[in-house]
Amino acid sequence: MSELFNRRYTAQTDGPFVVFLIGVRFNRLRAMCRWLPVAQAMRPMLQTLYAHPEKGFLDGSTWLGWRSVLLVQYWRSFEDLERFARSPSDPHRDAWRRFNQSVGSDGTVGIWHETYLIEPERHEAIHGNMPRVGLAAALGHSPVTAGRTAARERLRGEEVGV
Numbered sequence: 001m002s003e004l005f006n007r008r009y010t011a012q013t014d015g016p017f018v019v020f021l022i023g024v025r026f027n028r029l030r031a032m033c034r035w036l037p038v039a040q041a042m043r044p045m046l047q048t049l050y051a052h053p054e055k056g057f058l059d060g061s062t063w064l065g066w067r068s069v070l071l072v073q074y075w076r077s078f079e080d081l082e083r084f085a086r087s088p089s090d091p092h093r094d095a096w097r098r099f100n101q102s103v104g105s106d107g108t109v110g111i112w113h114e115t116y117l118i119e120p121e122r123h124e125a126i127h128g129n130m131p132r133v134g135l136a137a138a139l140g141h142s143p144v145t146a147g148r149t150a151a152r153e154r155l156r157g158e159e160v161g162v
Contacts, residue, residue, distance in 0.1 A: 002131030010143075010144050012141060018081055018116065019072070021071070022112070023071070027067075056079075056081065058074040074134075122155070123135070
């Protein structure tokens with residue numbers, strides 16, 4: 001079991017980073033032979049990323065839902081993310097080619113992704129009595145101190161729109 005950190009912690013970073021969401025939706029559950037290879041393609045990619053932190057992948061987590069899987073990933077930069085996606089020596093490019101050849105736009109499997117470029121002081125996080133997860137796992141964390149107890153304070157007093 002992961003170590004629990006009692007009290008409240010916040011993620012820490014002074015530089016920009018990228019949040020990348022990638023998801024798959026199984027539109028035709030009975031067509032397992034079509035979508036199972038898509039689901040299995042993620043394992044070699046994640047193994048490569050965790051084995052080679054120099055590629056810029058900071059951390060990630062996988063979330064399961066009904067008919068869907070979501071991966072939340074944290075990257076050092078968009079350039080690192082793009083380099084991994086396009087590199088012929090990394091597993092993503094071949095997996096993407098196989099997906100397009102086997103599934104393409106037949107509707108069996110849906111895929112999506114979103115990329116967020118996060119600037120310093122334009123994010124906040126709170127983790128109470130939790131192991132390191134999310135931004136805390138990707139960026140490190142520090143105890144919440146006086147003057148940083150509220151979300152607005154962790155955003156360093158920036159104007160926060162409602």
